[in-house]
Amino acid sequence: MLARRIVPCLDVKEGRVVKGIKFVDLKDAGDPVGLAEFYNKEGADELVFLDITASHEKRETMVEVARRTAREVFIPFTVGGGIGTIEEIRNILKAGADKISLNTAAVENTDLIREGARIFGSQCIVIAIDARWNEQMKDWEVYTHGGRKGTGISALTWASRVESFGAGEILLTSMDADGGRDGYDIPLTRAICEKVSIPVIASGGAGKMEDFAHVLTEGKADAALAASVFHYRHFSIREVKEYLKEQGVEVRL
Amino acid sequence: MIAIIDYGMGNVTSVRNAFAYLGFKTVLTHEPEVLNSCPALVLPGVGAFGSAAEVLQRKGLFDYLHARREKGSFLLGICLGLQLFFDRSEEDPAGRGLTYFPDKLKRFPPGLKVPHMGWNRVLAEPDPLFEGIPQGSHFYFAHSFYAPLLTAEDYLLARCRYGVDFAAAVKQGNAYGVQFHPEKSGEMGLRLLLNFGRMVENADYTGN
Known part of the structure; x- marks a missing residue:
């Protein structure tokens, strides 16, 4: 049986991990490669690096992070954040990343999904969807530009479309739940998972170990992503996976 | 050199990277002279069955691989590499593979999420390739077509279940194929590549 995946996310700015990570046992808590290795040893099933580098010129640092990670850590990892061209996709994958994730650029240019899937294969192309409930639309709306810009597009419609364009996976972030540590957005996650037949990684809202179980069972997600609960050591990845196993969820331990 | x-x-x-991490030297090449100097060949690959088979044909690698297999050289097909050991695929009905196995690759049945992406349990027959790897260990998969359990059961090295039971690893002589990505399967994947590298080292290749 296919195991449900637990995926820590690292925010990287100009080659350094940001968002105050509280590690006493790491020589350099800002080094993405060291942290990736730490999470790998702890049982992470894959990793997501989110590049939040603002300046375009410094984006080359992320390629270097991917290159160094691929030499040391032998589990799959995804690089996302600001990728907008086939050339950028190629550079990241060539450096050793397994997948790239597209967000704003995919909405603005759907050909990028199609071309990316055709050239590199669907399994490399993850579409990141940031969604928030819109009371007027009575639907979840897709946001771009790091959650700053509403698009008026229904997240459910968008999910189906990216699947038809050849996306291999969806990384779904609930903006309503994100940062609240009150649990994942189960209705949104479940609605998307029932809509598409590609894997869905749920993101946003993890606070307790129970939250992981909920999103992977009731939410029907294939994987659960979290950042702060792992970075701040609320619990370890291994603890979550042991808990999930007790709950009857198939995990890799 | 691999x-x-x-x-x-x-x-x-x-x-x-994975072979380097384990201390094995590799060379990336399609030149017969270079390939001849290597005791083992790894056939990686991501992409479509038909176009991959066509590229191999065009570069003369089909005949080359046949010759090396007959000489008993070590081969390791990974993911699409394993699939190319088969005859045909539903992915590209017109394409022909290396046909070490007569079976046809199939698409996962409807109702399953495709690609089959993530970690799944592998049940292997006793073999040096899986030495030190506990039965039922998880390996990382990312594929949309699968190799059925073989008609020639003797060649089935490992199986996996995702809606259907399928071949996770096959073996014919020294030609091995794995559907999963050992280079992305953490500790167990590295162990499998180490096993492969050691088999090659112990085999005393004298060159072509």
Whole structure:
């Protein structure tokens, strides 16, 4: 049986991990490669690096992070954040990343999904969807530009479309739940998972170990992503996976 | 030296990184002279069955691989590499593979999420390739077509279940194929590549 995946996310700015990570046992808590290795040893099933580098010129640092990670850590990892061209996709994958994730650029240019899937294969192309409930639309709306810009597009419609364009996976972030540590957005996650037949990684809202179980069972997600609960050591990845196993969820331990 | 066959299909960085991490030297090439100097060949690959088979044909690698297999050289097909050991695929009905196995690759049945992406349990027959790897260990998969359990059962090395039971690893002589990505399967994947590298080292290749 296919195991449900637990995926820590690292925010990287100009080659350094940001968002105050509280590690006493790491020589350099800002080094993405060291942290990736730490999470790998702890049982992470894959990793997501989110590049939040603002300046375009410094984006080359992320390629270097991917290159160094691929030499040391032998589990799959995804690089996302600001990728907008086939050339950028190629550079990241060539450096050793397994997948790239597209967000704003995919909405603005759907050909990028199609071309990316055709050239590199669907399994490399993850579409990141940031969604928030819109009371007027009575639907979840897709946001771009790091959650700053509403698009008026229904997240459910968008999910189906990216699947038809050849996306291999969806990384779904609930903006309503994100940062609240009150649990994942189960209705949104479940609605998307029932809509598409590609894997869905749920993101946003993890606070307790129970939250992981909920999103992977009731939410029907294939994987659960979290950042702060792992970075701040609320619990370890291994603890979550042991808990999930007790709950009857198939995990890799 | 382990040759990673360079035919432009997908990412080979991670395979090379994993062997390097384990202390094995690799060379990325499709030149027969270079391939001849290597006791083992790895056929990686991500992409479509038909176009991969066509590229291999065009580069003369079909005949080359047949010859090396007959000589008993070590081969390791990874993911699409394993699939190319088969005859045909539902992915590209017109394409023909290396046909070490007469079976046809199939698409996963409807109702399953495709690609089959993530970690799944592998049940292996006793073999040096799986030495030290506990039965039922998880390996990382990312594929949309699968190799059925073989007609020639003797060649089935490992199986996996995702809606259907399928071949996770096959073996014919010294030609091995694995559907999962050992280079992305953590500790167990590295162990499998170490086992492969050691088999090659112990085999005393004298060159072609």
